[in-house]
Amino acid sequence: MGIRISHGIEGHSHGEQREQRGPKAIIFACRWCALIGADGAGKNRVQLPLNFRVIPVECAARVEPDSIIRAFSYGIDGVGVLGCHLGGCRYHNANHRALKRLDLLRKLLDTVGIGSGRLLTSFGTAHEYHQFAAILGGFFQELRGLPPLDEWARASTIGAIKYDP
Amino acid sequence: MDDKRTAICVLCRCYGEISDVIDLDSLKNMLTDHPLVSSAEIRDCLCLEADLEGLSETIRQSGANKVLIAACSPLARGDPILRGLKQRGIHPADLELVDIREGCAWIHKDNPQGATGKAWDLINMGLASLVRKERSEDTTTLVRHEVLVLGAGPAGLAAAASLGQLGVKVHLVERSKRPGGMLNLISRVAPDETSPQEKLAPYLKAVDENTNITYYPSTHIDSAEGTVGNFAVKVQDGDGVHTIHAGAVIVSTGAQALLPQGLYRYGKLKGVLSAIELERHLKAGPVQAQRIVFIQCVAARDQARPYCSAICCPVSLKNAMALRKEHPESEVFILHRDIICPGSTLEHYYRKTMAKGVKFIRFEEQNPPVIEGDDHVSTVRVYDTATGTMRELHADMVVLSTPLAAHKDTHGLARMLGLTQDHLGFLEVHPLMHPVETTVPGIFICGSARWPVLADRAITQGEAAAMKAFCLVSGQEIAALGLSQFKGEKFAIARVDQEACTGCGNCVHICPYEACTLGLVDGASKSTVDPMRCTGCGTCVAVCPNGSIQLPEQDAVVIGEMLAQSFS
DSSP states (O other), rough: OOOEOOOOTTTTOOOGGGGGGOEEEEEETTTTTHHHHHHHHHHOOOOOOOSSEEEEESSGGGOOOHHHHHHTTTTOOEEEEOOOTTTOOOTTHHHHHHHHHHHHHHHHHHHHTOOOGGEEEEEESSSSHHHHHHHHHHHHHHHHHHHHHHHHHHHHHHOOOEEOO | GGGGGEEEEEEEEETTTTHHHSSSHHHHHHHHOTTTTEEEEEEEEESSSSHHHHHHHHHHHHHSSEEEEEEEEEIIHHHHHHHHHHHOOGGGGGGEEEEEEEIIITTTTTTHHHHHHHHHHHHHHHHHHHHOOHHHHHHHOOOEEEEEEEESSSHHHHHHHHHTTOOOOOEEEOOOSSSSSGGGOOOSSSTTTTTTHHHHHHHHHHHHHHHHHHHOOOOOOEEEEEEEEEEEEEEEETEEEEEEEEEEEEOOEEEEEOOOSSSSTTTSSSEEEEEEHHHHHHHHHHOOSSEEEEETTTSEEEEEEEOOSSSSHHHHHHHHHHHHHHHHEEEEEEEESOOOOOHHHHHHHHHHHHHTTEEEOOTTTTTTOOEEEESSOOOEEEEEETTTEEEEEOOSSEEEEEOOOOTTTHHHHHHHHTOOTTSOOOOOOOTTTTTBOOTTTTEEOOOOTOOOOOOOHOOOOHHHHHHHHHHHHTSSSEEEEGGGSSSOOSSSEEOOTTTTTHHHHHHHHHTTOOEEEEEEEEEEEEEEOOOOOOOOOOHHHHOOOSSOOEOOTSOHHHHHHHHHHHTT
16 A cells, blocks of 8 residues: 655546635544534534534544645645543543644644644644534634635645555 | 445435435435445434344345445444444444534534535545445454562552462562562551551462462563563573563552652751651661651652652651650651641541641741751751741651652663653553553553552552453453453554555654564564554554555545545
């Protein structure tokens, strides 16, 4: 299962009407914490912004920077990584390591011009449904202030990573 | 493409909870044309036994090898649905649950059209994951019905005695000549004031008489290898190096008493002792002192050691009472920052000490007592916070109560066994309600190696660790996926693509469980994962520079495909 670098992103057609729908976000939710918050938001019928998709992960530390960058290269405006509170990780101190790594990525995002504001990292703050809703609401508020990433990212992303199927 | 049309999609109406918002019929029509889907159907309520039975029958008849279920969240009824299908013989890797109720219908009630679009994306993400994901291979290991206990203090002795009684073969390794650990250094055991010999007698007897227990005095550990079920620990004694094989390891190596070097003129002025020296004097015979002052929290609960050692208060109460008993006319003061004696027994003990005439004075951290005297201690001056006055206490002996600190050799042991230490050097247990288990399966900690405890508590912990070890070694074999420290099975076990691995060692450094190791494979450095230690957290996946270590359940391709489908 090797990986291959390809130029351009084949096979991803993004509709032009996207801009009207507002920003899009991917939330990587640790299944011990933020996923419970997301689930709780559903149980409590909290109305949330439409354009977010949750990808459950076993631990926030599993989210590789590649995936986050790939999400941006697909024109997704914001990526959130929500994990357990520091010291409360189910996997020992894995989320400390995730925090450090994502802080580094934040610097990288600033350097390349995507901007660290598009990456939301939060630990231990989304376990309750109202916390999840508030974090998501705040993130969308922030993303609405930023220009859409679609065209810009697709034009400027050179060599998006594509994995061998 | 026909070979890929293997998935059957089942959409759940949830009696209108989902179908009132999401247009399931149009989703079904779109799914029928989907390149990966062989058939799609809508059901009323999958969590009902009848629907589940009908569904599994449909799956069997359709010959589909992948099943996608779009229903409620796994935390609601999703997990029972998956469990029910697994029980009916469907492999977990062929099942995918997409949450379109909590994750879509209920949170986008006011936008049915948007919700339907989102549900379509979510189903596509689920399909992308479903066609790709695998289940980690499970491995099993045979379990040795033997336990290695490191350290023959009260905790280790209690653990060994319990296991011996249960018929488990125990190897009890002690570094010094005598068993008993720190109890060998003290006069009486707080708070019941039995002698250490009395306290240890039943356990020593068990170790002597039980043929299951082998005792190795004056023995050091050299190295440790292996994993849960089969550890191989090399030990060294006077005769040479032996290897002890054990299914589980109990670490009860204890702590060491800190000496108050450089504090309160310790070592420079006669009559200033540490608590452990007083114990030695009390053990030897009556102590000749009339006016004794104890100072608590010396080198503890400060910036360097911001912890309460939890044993010094009961120990000082015990020694103060012993001194009063020897010389009823003597004056004993305990200068403290707070007397910490939790639980009904210790609180009662505190009150008993006060009733016996021991006097307590509280001081503050920023205003510690001052010891005066030219060649021998004469006076202790202390600011009493209760009265707001400076007190001058005549003293011919000052006892400094220092905390227990992590043993200086803990680091080497932790490195050898793959254990972790907290910032104070004590060995760490697995967080979240695992009081004796460590992050390494099959290794348990008890006694002061983990945290300073009184003898009684050490014994309790030793017995607890023994029971945990017994649960492990009493079986015939252990399955790697079942070694989850949470309910159910592990999410995954990391898998290394040996061809792609460059042997950089990132995963070795970052794994919180020391499951990855580098080794030579055909002359090249490669990482391998110990399936027993791996917990499937995926931390290694995120640091692998070329994606050669992956979780089969959710590899980078799955995440990539999910991202690609997320807003289609």
